[in-house]
Amino acid sequence: xxxxTIADRTDIANVAGMSEQDRTSxxxxxxxxxxxxxxxxxxxxVALLIDAGVRISGSVHEYEGIISEKRIxxxxxxxxYRDGTAxxxxxxxxxxxxxxxxxxxxxxxxxxxxxxxxxxxxxxxTGTFLMTxxxxxxxxxxxxxLEPVGLP
Numbered sequence: 132x133x134x135x136t137i138a139d140r141t142d143i144a145n146v147a148g149m150s151e152q153d154r155t156s157x158x159x160x161x162x163x164x165x166x167x168x169x170x171x172x173x174x175x176x177v178a179l180l181i182d183a184g185v186r187i188s189g190s191v192h193e194y195e196g197i198i199s200e201k202r203i204x205x206x207x208x209x210x211x212y213r214d215g216t217a218x219x220x221x222x223x224x225x226x227x228x229x230x231x232x233x234x235x236x237x238x239x240x241x242x243x244x245x246x247x248x249x250x251x252x253x254x255x256x257t258g259t260f261l262m263t264x265x266x267x268x269x270x271x272x273x274x275x276x277l278e279p280v281g282l283p
Contacts, residue, residue, distance in 0.1 A: 155244035157211045157213065158182035163191075165260035166253055172215050178209065178262060187211045191222055195230070203228035236260060 142224045157180050164173035175248035176193035189209040194202050207228050211220035238249025238260065247262040 143215045156182040157187060157218070157240070157244070157247075160265035161247075161262045162265055163260060163262035168256065168258055179263075180209065181269055182213070185212050185214065187218070187220065189266070195228060205230055211236070213240070218249070238262070 138141050159180060161178045161180060164176055165174045165176070166173050174193055174195070176191050178189055178191045180187055180189040185252075187209065188211075191205075191207045191209060193205050196206050205224060207222045207224045209222050211218065213219075216239050218236075219239055220236040220238075222231050222236065223233040232253060234251050234253045236246040236249060237253045240247050245264045247260075249260060250257055251260050275283075
């Protein structure tokens with residue numbers, strides 16, 4: 132039996148009365164970056180999200196090199212939720228490299244559900260972040276090419 136397609140999920144969501152954006156799963160791989168105040172270079176990361184309706188969980192892998200200037204591969208877990216375009220996540224480090232704190236992320240999902248942009252907060256510090264769905268650019272270009280044009 133073939134895997135459900137995006138169209139299948141859309142039909143199911145239409146029955147439930149959900150908006151298109153609410154139907155779009157955030158599950159999958161995301162590339163991201165965040166900025167520390169006063170530092171020009173961002174920290175890059177890869178996140179794997181699991182979307183269970185309004186609940187989101189996942190993991191993050193990133194190299195720390197701005198604060199300590201060491202290239203330590205850090206691991207963390209994500210827990211959060213989504214309410215329409217609003218996305219709230221808490222990232223908790225697993226202790227690697229002595230990092231054990233949590234960071235709150237508050238962001239907004241863009242119209243085609245390929246980017247989440249917002250601010251992070253921890254212990255009185257704050258900065259910006261951006262997450263981009265892995266492969267989103269190529270997928271969006273392909274959709275434009277394949278979409279029917281001029282149909283009522």
